[in-house]
Amino acid sequence: MTAAPSYEVRAVDGIPEVRPGDDLAKLITAAAPDLRDGDVLLVTSKIVSKAEGRIVRADSREAAIDAETVRVVARRGPLRIVENRQGLVMAAAGVDASNTAPGTVLLLPEDPDASAAAIRTGVRDTLSVDVGVVVTDTFGRPWRNGLTDVAIGSAGVRVLDDLRGAADAHGNPLSATVVATADELAAAGDLVKGKAAGLPVAVVRGLAHVLGEGASARDLVRAPADDMFRLGTSEAVREAVTQRRTVRAFTAEPVDPGAVRRAVAAAVTAPAPHHTTPWRFVLLESEASRVRLLDAMRDAWIADLRSDGKSEESIAMRVRRGDVLRAAPYLVVPCLVTDGAHHYGHARRDAAEREMFVVAMGAGVQNLLVALAGERLGSAWVSSTMFCRDVVREVLDLPSDWDPMGTVAVGHPAAAPPERPGRSPEDFVEVR
Numbered sequence: 001m002t003a004a005p006s007y008e009v010r011a012v013d014g015i016p017e018v019r020p021g022d023d024l025a026k027l028i029t030a031a032a033p034d035l036r037d038g039d040v041l042l043v044t045s046k047i048v049s050k051a052e053g054r055i056v057r058a059d060s061r062e063a064a065i066d067a068e069t070v071r072v073v074a075r076r077g078p079l080r081i082v083e084n085r086q087g088l089v090m091a092a093a094g095v096d097a098s099n100t101a102p103g104t105v106l107l108l109p110e111d112p113d114a115s116a117a118a119i120r121t122g123v124r125d126t127l128s129v130d131v132g133v134v135v136t137d138t139f140g141r142p143w144r145n146g147l148t149d150v151a152i153g154s155a156g157v158r159v160l161d162d163l164r165g166a167a168d169a170h171g172n173p174l175s176a177t178v179v180a181t182a183d184e185l186a187a188a189g190d191l192v193k194g195k196a197a198g199l200p201v202a203v204v205r206g207l208a209h210v211l212g213e214g215a216s217a218r219d220l221v222r223a224p225a226d227d228m229f230r231l232g233t234s235e236a237v238r239e240a241v242t243q244r245r246t247v248r249a250f251t252a253e254p255v256d257p258g259a260v261r262r263a264v265a266a267a268v269t270a271p272a273p274h275h276t277t278p279w280r281f282v283l284l285e286s287e288a289s290r291v292r293l294l295d296a297m298r299d300a301w302i303a304d305l306r307s308d309g310k311s312e313e314s315i316a317m318r319v320r321r322g323d324v325l326r327a328a329p330y331l332v333v334p335c336l337v338t339d340g341a342h343h344y345g346h347a348r349r350d351a352a353e354r355e356m357f358v359v360a361m362g363a364g365v366q367n368l369l370v371a372l373a374g375e376r377l378g379s380a381w382v383s384s385t386m387f388c389r390d391v392v393r394e395v396l397d398l399p400s401d402w403d404p405m406g407t408v409a410v411g412h413p414a415a416a417p418p419e420r421p422g423r424s425p426e427d428f429v430e431v432r
Contacts, residue, residue: 007205007207008204008205008206009188009191009192009203009204010192010202010205011194011201012028012031012032012199012201012202012203013031013199014030015028015031015047015200015201018050018051018200019050020050020051020052020053020055021051022050022051023051023122024043024047024048024051024118025118025119025121025122025123025125025126026122026126028043028119028201029122029126031201032201033127035123035127035131035203037129037130037131037208038130038207038211039132039205040131040133040134040157040207040211041119041132041133041134041201041203042134042136042149042185042186042189042190042193042201042203042204043116043133043135043136043200043201044136044137044149044193044200045094045109045136045137045152045153046106047200047201048109048135048153049096049106049107049108049109050100052110052115054106054107054108054109054110055100055101055104055107056104056105056107057103057104058103058104059103061092061095061097061105064093064095064105065082065092068085068095069083069093070082070083070084070085070087071083073089073231073235074231074232074233075232075234075235079091079092080092081232085110086108086109086112086152087221088108088152088221089221090139091140093108094108094137095108108137109135109152109153111153112135112154113135113153113154113155113216113217114153115135115153116133116134116154116156117133117155119133119155120155130211131211132155132156132157132210133153133156134151134153134157134185134186134189134217135151135152135153135217136149136151136186136189136190137150137152138150148186148187148190149189149190149193150186150187150220151180151185151220152217153216153217154215154216154217155216157181157210157211157212158181158212159180159181159182159217159219159220160179160180160182160220161178162178163177163178163179164177164178180220182217185204185207188202188204189202189204190202240370243373244369244370244373244379245373245378245417245420246381247378247380247411247413247417248380249327249413250329250409250411250412250413251413251414252329253329253411255330255377255410255412257283257285259372259375260283260330260372260375260410262371263367263368263371263372263375263377264281264368265371266367266368266371267281267334267364267365267368267371268364268367270360270364270366272357272360272364273340273353273357273360274340274342275340276339276340276341276360278337278338278340278357278361278364279334279335279337279360279361280335280337280402281332281333281334281335281368282332282334282335282396283330283332284331284332284333285330289396290326290328293331293333293392293395293396294325294326296388296391296392296394296395297322297384297388297391298322300387300388301319301322301384301387302315302319304387305318322382324380324382324409325382325409327409328380328410328411329410329411330410330411331407331408332368332410333385333392333404333406333407333408334364334368334405334406334408335403335404335405336357336358336402336403337402337403338357338403341353341356341357365405369381376412377410377411377413378410378411378412378413378417379408379409379410380408380409381407381408382408383406385406386403386404389403389404392404
């Protein structure tokens with residue numbers, strides 16, 4: 001009968017206080033001369049940072065966090081989750097003010113994979129054994145309470161075990177199973193190292209099959225395109241609003257009608273006067289309906305321009321501006337309905353009443369555009385239907401009290417829009 005798999009993990013005792021310039025491989029091998037081929041060393045990043053001189057003077061930890069931050073992921077009060085210079089997403093950029101002299105902080109190793117490789121080479125040179133090395137640090141995790149150690153650097157270890165394409169015990173294919181082996185090793189080591197026991201290194205024995213070449217801890221960091229939770233809640237809201245861009249060129253990829261309906265659901269949460277719901281959205285999902293509307297609008301526009309005395313060349317140039325709508329695989333016509341408006345019989349007050357509804361319509365359209373961006377769809381709001389409302393109502397068979405408020409072109413962006421120049425809020429505010 002085959003023995004059940006097992007392994008052992010133990011802390012390494014006897015490692016002294018580490019100082020800048022110390023050779024970690026020599027310190028570890030002196031404390032653990034019985035290391036064998038196939039063992040895995042789990043080394044706390046704190047001692048790696050100390051040995052590599054990653055101790056810096058800092059008037060405040062916050063200033064050091066600022067210097068190590070590449071991107072803020074989420075902020076809640078003083079707590080910041082950020083992407084740091086090593087590409088790791090973690091609290092406080094990995095800057096540590098514990099177990100270091102007052103007025104100083106510890107930064108993470110500059111290249112944790114290179115640090116792991118140097119320790120591995122040093123152990124091989126000293127003891128003539130081939131071990132794996134994982135540099136660990138303590139992380140919180142999305143969706144889960146508590147902290148655990150994870151791998152931030154690795155050498156000689158298969159950090160990911162890709163089981164996709166294999167089958168489970170029942171013969172079912174595994175389609176999404178990729179095991180974070182290096183993180184599992186790091187967490188196992190933390191059980192014996194502890195957070196305050198002064199035992200910065202652990203050894204795992206009995207798992208020689210996890211050793212392998214060519215992998216690094218960077219392989220554990222999810223690529224931005226695959227990261228569904230790249231931002232915190234408030235950051236995602238701000239990004240959705242500020243990164244919504246007008247897109248005028250689309251691919252031929254069809255638009256998911258369900259995505260548009262989800263955007264409409266967001267649109268109708270906009271504020272509106274008198275507890276009304278003044279928004280209606282006409283979805284032009286067939287090419288025939290889009291062509292019929294755009295042809296009728298074009299003819300009406302040409303007639304208006306000719307009555308203005310514009311030249312045929314000028315008319316042709318202006319009409320071409322509508323090409324963005326013809327190129328879009330999906331159109332939405334937002335319509336304003338004011339059946340809940342109050343009527344005062346007074347010109348100024350009635351004008352203000354309508355303006356309230358128009359503002360609510362604008363808020364609904366903005367919600368729609370932002371939500372479409374959240375669905376990774378590009379959009380462009382074009383005002384042309386507002387200039388020929390009777391034509392639009394007739395072609396689309398709309399009620400007479402529906403006022404078309406432009407057209408939204410929707411599709412998958414053909415290219416990323418250019419960067420938008422920054423604008424200071426101070427240019428747009430007056431404080432009283």
